[in-house]
Amino acid sequence: MLQALIFVVFPFCMLFAALSDMLSMTIANRVSILLVATFAVVAPMAGMDWATYGWHFAAAMLILMVTFTLFALGGMGGGDAKMMAATALWMGFSFELLQYLVYAALIGGLLTFFLLLYRGSVLAAFTGHNLFLKNFADARQGVPYGIALGISGLSVYPSTYLAQWALMSLV
Template sequence: ALIFVVFPFCMLFAAISDILSMTIANRVSVLLVTVFALVAPLTGMDWATCGWHFAAGFLVLAVTFGLFALGGMGGGDAKLLAATSLWMGFNIHLVEYLVVSTFIGGLLTLAILAYRKSPLASFTGHNPFLRHFADETNGIPYGIALGIGGLLIYPDSPLVVWALARLAT
């Protein structure tokens, strides 16, 4: 049940909190890492595969923190991306997640920039859901793209495939 609940909940929570507050709480990433560490051995995942999942998370963390240091990415986004990569592992699902999230993030960025330049922003900029989108001094809440990308790719991830196979038997 943790496989079906925790990851989707964390993706939704991160996306919504990024919309409302432009932050992704550390507890989201900590919960993802902790639950993966507890659940992965219970799935029969061997230690080498589990190690590769952690290696994927650490590699993504190193790259995203480099981007954070350069000002190209928020810290919460970097931690969420690394924790999510841990669940995907070093395989095609990680590549799919990164590509889909990047594509969605690009579309989101274009939409927010167009919204900020439109007259609509001055009328709707006080709405709790749109206020950060309207403020040109804010960055882009990339947690939305990461959450949507994670939710789209997760159903084909190794843990979900394993859990569904167990339910089928």
């Protein structure tokens, strides 16, 4: 049961956030709340010691402070800020967190570049009415960064403590 939560909740939240941001340009608070609540319950049950557990929350708070500063300056959406912090909670101060942040920056940069190319193209006029592409085609919309966050989180997740613990406990 514990392994199922570890294998399902985080990936589901990453996919849901990416799709939600693509379709509605929002990431619901319930996604971040689910990530935080699940980690808070599952990590101690998976054998994470209390000091490490606390450092995971410290990492999340640091990311939250930085991303909310960016949000206040208009450089990032509020849902993206909360999602990054909730994702950081699962990674703690680790190489995986650094990978996640670098991947998110690179994938987000590529997404932004291709989004700007698409919005400036004739193709946007023809495909912009599609449910999945309408926000991509609309130059008044921002960048659905939840896509980059979801892909980055899914890329790094298999290396995290909880994913590794769940895999090892199945053997």
